[in-house]
Amino acid sequence: MTNSSPRAASAPTPKSRRASYRSRRIASVAALTAVTLGFIFANPGSYEPADDPVSATAPDHNASAEETPSISNPPDNTAPANPSSSNAPLALDVLEQLAVKGRAPKTGYSRDEFYSDWPKISGCSLRQIILKRELGDSATLADDNCTVLAGTFVEPYTGQTLTFTEKSQLTKGLQIDHIVALSDAWQKGAQAISKDERYQLATDPLNLIAADSSANQQKSDGDAATWLPANKSFRCQYVARQVSVKYKYHLWVTQAEHDAIKNILTACPSEPTIGVEL
Numbered sequence: 062m063t064n065s066s067p068r069a070a071s072a073p074t075p076k077s078r079r080a081s082y083r084s085r086r087i088a089s090v091a092a093l094t095a096v097t098l099g100f101i102f103a104n105p106g107s108y109e110p111a112d113d114p115v116s117a118t119a120p121d122h123n124a125s126a127e128e129t130p131s132i133s134n135p136p137d138n139t140a141p142a143n144p145s146s147s148n149a150p151l152a153l154d155v156l157e158q159l160a161v162k163g164r165a166p167k168t169g170y171s172r173d174e175f176y177s178d179w180p181k182i183s184g185c186s187l188r189q190i191i192l193k194r195e196l197g198d199s200a201t202l203a204d205d206n207c208t209v210l211a212g213t214f215v216e217p218y219t220g221q222t223l224t225f226t227e228k229s230q231l232t233k234g235l236q237i238d239h240i241v242a243l244s245d246a247w248q249k250g251a252q253a254i255s256k257d258e259r260y261q262l263a264t265d266p267l268n269l270i271a272a273d274s275s276a277n278q279q280k281s282d283g284d285a286a287t288w289l290p291a292n293k294s295f296r297c298q299y300v301a302r303q304v305s306v307k308y309k310y311h312l313w314v315t316q317a318e319h320d321a322i323k324n325i326l327t328a329c330p331s332e333p334t335i336g337v338e339l
Contacts, residue, residue, distance in 0.1 A: 149333035149334055149335070149337070150333065150334050150337050150338070150339050151330065151331065151332065151333055151334070152297075152300065152301035152304045152305070152322075152326050152332045152333060152334050153323070153326045153327075153330055153332075154339070155304050155305070155308050155334045155337055155339070156304050156314075156319065156322055156323060156326065158308060158339070159304065159307055159308060159312075159313055159314050159319070160250075160313040160314075161313065161314055161315070161316050161319050162249070162313045162314075162315070163315060164248045164249065164315055165247075165248045165249065165250075165252065166248070167244065167247065167248055169247075169252070170243075170244055170247040170248070172243060172263075174247065174251075174256070174259060175243050175246075175251075175259045175260060175262065175263035176259075176260050176263040176264060179237075179264075180264055184205075184207065185205075185206075185207035186207065187264055187269075188237050189207045189208055189209055190207075190266075191237050191266065191269050191270070191271055192209040192212075192231065192235065192237075192271055193209055194266070195214055195270070195271040196209060196212035196213065196214050196271075197212075199212040199213040199214075200212040203228075208228070209228070209231060210227065210228045210231075211225050211226050211227060211228070211230075211231070212224075212225055212231075213225075214235070214271065216235075216271075216272065216273045216276075216292075217270060217272065217290065217292060217295045217298075217299070218272050218273055218276040218277070218280075218290040218291065218292055218295065219273050219276055219290070219291055219292055220291070220292035220294065220295070221273070223235075223273070233274065234273065234274055235271050235272065235273065235274060236271070236272055236273075236274045236277045236278075237269055237270070237271055237272075238269070238270050238271075238272040238277045238280065239263065239268050239269065240267075240268045240269070240270055240299070240302045240303055240306055241262075241268055241284075241303050241306045241307060241312065242280070242281070242282035242283065242284075243262075243263060243282070244282035245282050245283070245284050246259075246262060246310070246312055249307075249312045249313045249314065249315070250310070250311055250312040250313050251310070251312060253311075254310065254311060258310060261310075262306070262310045265306070265309075267302065267305060267306060267309070267335060267336055268302075268306045276290070276291070284303075284314070284315070284318045284321075285300050285303060285318050285321040285322045285325070286315065286317035286318040286320070286321040289321075289325070296325050297325060297326065297328070297329035297332045298332065300321075300322045300325045300326060301326070301332045301333065301334055301335070302335060303322065304322060304334055305334040305335045305336055305337050308334070308337055309336065309337065
């Protein structure tokens with residue numbers, strides 16, 4: 062009797078290879094979808110609208126951060142914790158928790174790496190929410206209960222009291238500034254955090270403030286070593302908020318920046334951080 066040799070396995074046909082590839086793609090997409098849904102379910106606050114995005118009292122920018130009121134904020138961009146708490150870490154102490162490094166290259170930076178437009182919270186643009194927060198009770202709103210048409214504002218960077226009687230004046234006269242400029246953040250650690258964290262950094266009300274357009278243009282992407290508000294009474298709160306933002310989003314400071322912030326805070330050693338827990 063002759064033993065028959067095993068049959069060699071036939072080579073996969075192009076059709077079977079395509080079917081296998083499609084199966085792998087479907088499995089990959091399914092896995093990615095499961096991860097995304099898992100994130101949403103694990104972080105429901107990230108996708109829930111704020112109950113009342115425009116109800117807030119105008120902060121006194123000439124007061125210390127201890128007297129600055131809390132803010133109504135978009136979800137997942139946590140409102141600054143009530144800084145009047147005696148448990149709030151001091152800005153000087155938190156400053157020493159920040160890494161000190163050189164500035165990284167700006168290569169690859171664009172605003173789109175953080176966000177493409179102001180998000181809407183309960184139908185209101187975040188820009189309008191910040192304007193309403195800053196103008197407080199003086200703000201006149203449009204029929205949509207979102208758009209700020211007029212109001213009076215004690216501008217923090219210059220210390221001037223500005224009065225706006227129509228929307229076009231507001232649009233021209235005020236910009237929403239990032240306390241920690243996005244370009245500065247990009248060069249000091251934001252390249253290494255996730256796109257979701259960069260989005261939160263760009264839309265976090267802790268890092269947003271209405272400012273005189275000219276003063277904001279002068280600031281550009283400067284840090285505390287290269288630019289400080291002309292309004293000296295606001296400088297302590299300004300650098301304390303920078304420290305708070307940088308600690309919250311794991312950003313670093315340069316040595317010159319560290320020294321400039323420390324020099325300011327030495328004159329106000331009790332200035333607290335906002336929304337920071339050590």
